[in-house]
Amino acid sequence: MITRGSLIGKIVDDFSSLKHQLDTRNKLGFTDLSLFCEDFIKEVLNITFNLNLKNLNQIRSNNPGLDLGDTREEIAFQITSTNTSKKVNDTLNKITSQQKQTFTKFKILIIGKKQSSYSIQTNTIDFIINRDIIDLDDLLKSIVILELDKLNTLYNLFKLEFRSVKIELEIVDKDGNFESSYSNIAETIPNSPPKNALKYLQERGKDYDKSFSEVLDLYRRLSRVPKISRELLFYIADRGKMQNFNSHFSIIPEILERIFRITQKELIVDINILENEGMVFINDGDIDGRSVPQVEISDEHLNLIFHHLVYNNESIRTLLNTMDFTILDEEE
Structure with missing residues (x-):
């Protein structure tokens, strides 16, 4: 009182x-x-x-x-x-x-x-x-x-x-x-997009221009997402599951609720923000034959970039917090 x-x-x-x-x-x-x-x-x-x-x-x-x-x-x-x-x-x-x-x-x-x-x-x-x-x-x-x-x-x-x-x-x-x-308090929109993303895209093949354009679009969409919501993507990748090396990262929402000690209602706010930018979607998973909702990273390039970082022992969390996508570049 x-x-x-x-x-x-x-x-x-x-x-x-x-x-x-x-x-x-x-x-x-x-x-x-x-x-x-x-x-x-x-x-x-x-x-x-x-x-x-x-x-x-x-x-x-x-x-x-x-x-x-x-x-x-x-x-x-x-x-x-x-x-x-x-x-x-x-x-x-x-x-x-x-x-x-x-x-x-x-x-x-x-x-x-x-x-x-x-x-x-x-x-x-x-x-x-x-x-x-x-x-x-x-x-x-x-x-x-x-x-x-x-x-x-x-x-x-x-x-x-x-x-x-x-x-x-x-x-x-x-x-x-x-x-x-x-x-005066709003987050500054990140401005470190990739210049060529060749470490990730590997080479300038016939589909390079299209793929690089898609990576730039991913960067622009991620830049609109608040930093605290972007961090959710790291925990989906870090604490979640994937069927094989190239599959999408996914996690059941209850794990995220426990990690962050937040309610389902609070979690849905961040999921809605990410879903609005095409980063995640709610999919039907399976646990011992039971249908269970799961949050899955839906953007193909985002999944593959995460796999690229894991393979090269680089930090997904650092990338999402700094939004410095030039780490995907090769010097030309």
């Missing part, structure tokens, strides 16, 4: 991260908030204060005026990362007569840190600076004293959506890159 301290720690850490990110954005002049971020804050406020806030502005966020409102509690919020007196005054001056009839309490939530003092112009609503301008630190003070069930609800909200909020606030450079982009 997650302790109260762990729940609060996660929320405090995430808010601290959010404040740092917003401070960086504001210094660079990026003060807009997306509707997604606004919706996330809405849920935090609803859980923390037992509200039923709804979006009042579905067109775009960061407009002067009110963003969220709860007609039952007669309370409305402007959500902004801009902490200036001008922003506060613009918000208050934009509140309409209809909104004043609907809401009696008005709050400005600074997503970041508020100023130490504000200069507010005379207005016709009940608005007290120290009470009605709040920031993330003020919000946290209300959160840390919540009962455990609400803390759990907030914790689950942060766990599910906070990463998306952070991504929404990341600055995109001129090339379309941002810090959490999958392109």
Whole structure:
């Protein structure tokens, strides 16, 4: 069971991260908030204060005026990362007569840190600076004293959506890159195809061009497969069976499940990836007359390359992990 301290720690850490990110954005002049971020804050406020806030502005966020409102509690919020007196005054001056009839309490939530003092112009609503301008630190003070069930609800909200909020606030450079982009963690596509594969193909016979083209195609398809899925091919060859020296490597799935200590469902993910690229298929094997499914390496060249490597005491696993197919080449 997650302790109260762990729940609060996660929320405090995430808010601290959010404040740092917003401070960086504001210094660079990026003060807009997306509707997604606004919706996330809405849920935090609803859980923390037992509200039923709804979006009042579905067109775009960061407009002067009110963003969220709860007609039952007669309370409305402007959500902004801009902490200036001008922003506060613009918000208050934009509140309409209809909104004043609907809401009696008005709050400005600074997503970041508020100023130490504000200069507010005379207005016709009940608005007290120290009470009605709040920031993330003020919000946290209300959160840390919540009962455990609400803390759990907030914790689950942060766990599910906070990463998306952070991504929404990341600055995109001129090339379309941002810090959490999958392109920063995606595997690099291998680029060491064979130049002639003559160690494997043996000679430049009449079928050489066709065979070499097929090997290049195999390389391209293998390059699209994630490294962890490619490694499955090694274990099929290393721990599996073959009928004779030139036959296809195959293995029963249960062996792979035990080797990797994974479930059948997890194993099927990698098998599907490999099957999609024409590397393996599920075939019917036989154990003492019983029909048993087995995973078989289906690509003819891949089987023969594995046989070639075994015969020459070279590592199948190294080839699959490095994807350096130039080891199949002869110097010309």
